[in-house]
Amino acid sequence: xxxxxxxxxxxxxxxxxxxxxxxxxxxxxxxxxxxxxxxxxxxxxxxxxxxxxxxxxxxxxxxxxxxxxxxxxxxxxxxxxxxxxxxxxxxxxxxxxxxxxxxxxxxxxxxxxxxxxxxxxxxxxxxxxxxxxxxxxxxxxxxxxxxxxxxxxxxxxxxxxxxxxxxxxxxxxxxxxxxxxxxxxxxxxxxxxxxxxxxxxxxxxxxxxxxxxxxxxxxxxxxxxxxxxxxxxxxxxxxxxxxxxxxxxxxxxxxxxxxxxxxxxxxxxxxxxxxxxxxxxxxxxxxxxxxxxxxxxxxxxxxxxxxxxxxxxxxxxxxxxxxxxxxxxxxxxxxxxxxxxxxxxxxxxxxxxxxxxxxxxxxxxxxxxxxxxxxxxxxxxxxxxxxxxxxxxxxxxxxxxxxxxxxxxxxxxxxxxxxxxxxxxxxxxxxxxxxxxxxxxxxxxxxxxxxxxxxxxxxxxxxxxxxxxx
RNA sequence: GUGGUCGUAGCUCAGCUGGUUAGAGCGUCAGAAUGUGGCUCUGAAGGUCGUGGGUUCGAAACCCAUCUUCCACCCCA
Numbered sequence: 333x334x335x336x337x338x339x340x341x342x343x344x345x346x347x348x349x350x351x352x353x354x355x356x357x358x359x360x361x362x363x364x365x366x367x368x369x370x371x372x373x374x375x376x377x378x379x380x381x382x383x384x385x386x387x388x389x390x391x392x393x394x395x396x397x398x399x400x401x402x403x404x405x406x407x408x409x410x411x412x413x414x415x416x417x418x419x420x421x422x423x424x425x426x427x428x429x430x431x432x433x434x435x436x437x438x439x440x441x442x443x444x445x446x447x448x449x450x451x452x453x454x455x456x457x458x459x460x461x462x463x464x465x466x467x468x469x470x471x472x473x474x475x476x477x478x479x480x481x482x483x484x485x486x487x488x489x490x491x492x493x494x495x496x497x498x499x500x501x502x503x504x505x506x507x508x509x510x511x512x513x514x515x516x517x518x519x520x521x522x523x524x525x526x527x528x529x530x531x532x533x534x535x536x537x538x539x540x541x542x543x544x545x546x547x548x549x550x551x552x553x554x555x556x557x558x559x560x561x562x563x564x565x566x567x568x569x570x571x572x573x574x575x576x577x578x579x580x581x582x583x584x585x586x587x588x589x590x591x592x593x594x595x596x597x598x599x600x601x602x603x604x605x606x607x608x609x610x611x612x613x614x615x616x617x618x619x620x621x622x623x624x625x626x627x628x629x630x631x632x633x634x635x636x637x638x639x640x641x642x643x644x645x646x647x648x649x650x651x652x653x654x655x656x657x658x659x660x661x662x663x664x665x666x667x668x669x670x671x672x673x674x675x676x677x678x679x680x681x682x683x684x685x686x687x688x689x690x691x692x693x694x695x696x697x698x699x700x701x702x703x704x705x706x707x708x709x710x711x712x713x714x715x716x717x718x719x720x721x722x723x724x725x726x727x728x729x730x731x732x733x734x735x736x737x738x739x740x741x742x743x744x745x746x747x748x749x750x751x752x753x754x755x756x757x758x759x760x761x762x763x764x765x766x767x768x769x770x771x772x773x774x775x776x777x778x779x780x781x782x783x784x785x786x787x788x789x790x791x792x793x794x795x796x797x798x799x800x801x802x
Numbered sequence: 803g804u805g806g807u808c809g810u811a812g813c814u815c816a817g818c819u820g821g822u823u824a825g826a827g828c829g830u831c832a833g834a835a836u837g838u839g840g841c842u843c844u845g846a847a848g849g850u851c852g853u854g855g856g857u858u859c860g861a862a863a864c865c866c867a868u869c870u871u872c873c874a875c876c877c878c879a
Contacts, residue, residue, distance in 0.1 A: 339852095342870060392877060395803070449879090477879085482803080484873070491879060641878085661878060689879025718837075753839035768837065782839070 343481070343489025351694075353710075354703050355492075358521065358690050359474055362494045365516045366472040369509060371496050374471045376453040378478075379444045386445075388452045388675075390644050396479045398446040399438065406441040446478040450495040451645075451672070451685060458499055459676040467500030467681075474690075486660045486692045497666075497685025499673070504616060506684050507649045507668065508623045514653055514664060515629040517688065522702045524656040525663070526632040530639040531617050532646050532667070534600060537610015538637075541603045542582035544575055551575070552640035555587065559638070563587060586637060593621055593635045600637075616648060632656075645669040651686055655696045663692045713799070714756040715742040716749065718768045726767050729777075729792055738799050756782055765795070 340346065347355060363373075379400055386394055447453050450473045458469060474494045483489060496513060498506045511527055518525045539548035550573040554566050561569075566587065570580050582603075589599045597614060604610035617635060624633060641650045648668030655663055666686030673681050697703055713733060715726040726742055733740045743752045749766075756764045766778040776789040790798065 339870080390877095392803090396877080479878080481877075483871085487878075493879065663879070665879065687879065692879055716837085749837050750839070755839085757839040764839085766837070770837090778837090780838075785839085787838085 341489070343483035343487075345488065345490075354697070355690065355694060357703065358693055358697070359492075359494070361520050362517055362688055362690070363472070363474065365513055365520065366494075366496050368516075369470075369496075369513055371470045371472040371498075374454075374457060374473055375475060376447070376450070376457055376473070378446060378476070380447055380453055380456070382439070382443055382445045384456050384676075385448060385452060388645065389448060393448060396481055397448055398478045398480050399442040400444040400446065401442055402444075447475075448479055449477050450475060450493050450687065451497065451669075454495065454497055454499075454685075455672040455683075456676055458681075459673050459678045462678060468498050468503075468506075469500055470496075470498045472496045486695055488691055491692075492690040494688040494690055495666075495685055496687075497683055499683035499685075500681055502670075502682040504619050504623065504649075507620055507651075508627070510651065510666065510684065510686050511624060511633060512627065512629070514651075514686065515631050515633075518653070519630045521693065521697060523663075523693070523696055523700070524631060525653050526634065526656055527651065527653050528634060528636040528639045529620070529649055529651045530636055531613040531649050533609050533613030533648060534617065534637065535613075535640065537600075537604050537607040537613055538583070538586055540607040541605075541610055542579040544579045547573065547575055547579075551583070555638050556640040558587060589637065596635065596637065613648075620649065641665060641667060645672050647671070648682075649684065658696045658699050660692055660696060662689070663696060664688045711739045711741050711759060711761045713738065713740040713763045713765060714752070714759075714761045715740070716752050716764055716766045717743040717746045718766075719746045722746075722767050722769075722772065725772050726765070729765075729767075732792075733796065733799065736796060736800060753780075753782075 382397070382399065385397055389396070454471070454473065458465065472495060474492065476490055476492050478490050481487060481489060496510065498509075507529075511529070514525070514527055535552045536545070536548050539545050539551050542551075544551065551570065554569050554573070557569070558566055567580055570583070571577075585599050585603065589596050597618065600610065601614055604614060621635065639650060639652055641652065646667040647670040650667035651665060652662045653664035654660075664686055666684070668682065668684040670682045671679060672683055673679070715730055717723055717726070723742070723746075730740055730742055743755065753764060762782055764780045764782060766780065768778075771777055774789075776791055777795055778787055779790055779795060780787045
């Protein structure tokens with residue numbers, strides 16, 4: 333039997349205790365902010381039926397779904413001679429046919445997949461539990477999601493999302509609330525951010541107004557690249573996407589737009605004389621901006637027409653957050669979806685939500701050294717072990733200290749003192765308690781402060797009191 | 803998914819155009835008057851050179867495949 337090198341699938345990671353302490357710091361911060369705003373937790377299974385997942389994220393998204401092979405003999409029911417199509421009853425024979433309709437074959441052997449995000453499972457959850465829920469329903473959800481993407485920096489195949497959504501109200505107050513949550517979370521974590529928002533109706537309006545409503549996606553994707561590739565190439569790309577010259581020139585004012593939010597709104601209002609949808613978007617945008625202006629948020633925010641979020645289900649406001657000091661994809665994003673639950677049989681319910689990317693937030697904080705030192709160590713007191721008798725004595729005291737809620741431990745054997753103190757030192761345990769014969773007889777403990785090296789003799793009562801005071 | 807890129811001790815890397823027993827720093831472990839850590843000193847362990855093929859008298863170095871890393875596109879947290 334050969335020894336195999338241990339490894340984990342690409343794009344996945346192990347987390348060490350140090351990393352977990354830091355990750356939990358992020359989760360706890362996010363969680364407590366969510367709760368302050370009145371959101372409650374839910375969880376859903378790691379796997380969903382493929383029928384729930386497929387078709388919700390566009391063609392690209394479908395490809396990125398991790399599918400789970402049916403258990404047992406998943407080839408059962410497929411005749412030896414070929415493959416029976418699911419949607420018509422003509423048997424097709426031969427492996428070549430099977431390959432040519434890989435979709436149908438996949439549906440046969442796999443009916444579950446790992447969740448791709450938390451929003452779609454949430455929609456499914458709402459429809460399934462609609463009778464038990466109070467609307468507007470505000471929930472948060474912190475769980476891993478999986479995407480069969482090609483990994484890169486800040487891009488993993490398994491990562492945690494922290495979602496907050498509210499469903500059952502079209503009120504713009506919730507957009508404001510989410511932007512407040514973003515501000516609060518990042519202020520607490522110490523990350524300086526810029527929150528960008530846009531409105532899907534404005535994007536649709538632009539496409540409509542320049543006479544190419546069916547090309548909205550192409551147009552938004554191209555506009556999104558403006559910073560990256562420049563005006564000329566954007567226009568070139570639009571041309572390649574079969575957009576008329578007249579449409580491209582009509583788009584120029586939008587591409588060249590700059591100045592304050594109000595300036596941009598004026599440009600758009602002018603354009604939207606030809607688009608009702610666009611006007612609606614402007615009305616929403618103006619309302620949102622006026623509400624935000626009164627709030628004195630600590631982080632930057634602004635309207636950005638170039639913001640284009642791909643997911644097909646957004647219909648109103650779209651939001652994205654970037655860290656100011658680190659080059660990384662967005663660390664938070666989301667938006668308003670008017671009919672996410674419609675496909676599951678509950679039409680006309682509007683919702684809005686955002687998702688914090690815990691893993692990217694971790695990377696950003698790590699790069700900027702933002703994790704506070706104080707979250708590091710857990711054990712605060714180590715009892716040094718001098719032998720069976722001393723052990724007994726220490727165990728009693730150890731128990732008392734733990735009852736006071738102070739994390740403490742005892743060294744497992746009477747190794748050299750040197751070794752025991754080194755253990756404390758390496759684990760960054762601040763206090764070591766030495767109980768040997770002297771201490772047992774006198775009842776005075778020797779307490780060593782590892783940071784300063786100072787030792788003191790304290791009675792057990794004094795010691796416990798001093799621990800509680802810190 | 804498309805196009806690149808990286809892979810040598812636990813970690814960070816060196817190893818000249820293929821040539822004999824593959825190196826360093828850090829870390830680890832063991833010692834340095836037997837109840838005192840971090841610093842210092844001494845010593846030791848640790849590598850199928852990502853994996854599998856091939857070229858060659860000879861490969862860590864060259865070729866192919868494969869996995870992994872990172873990057874660009876795509877998309878996104």
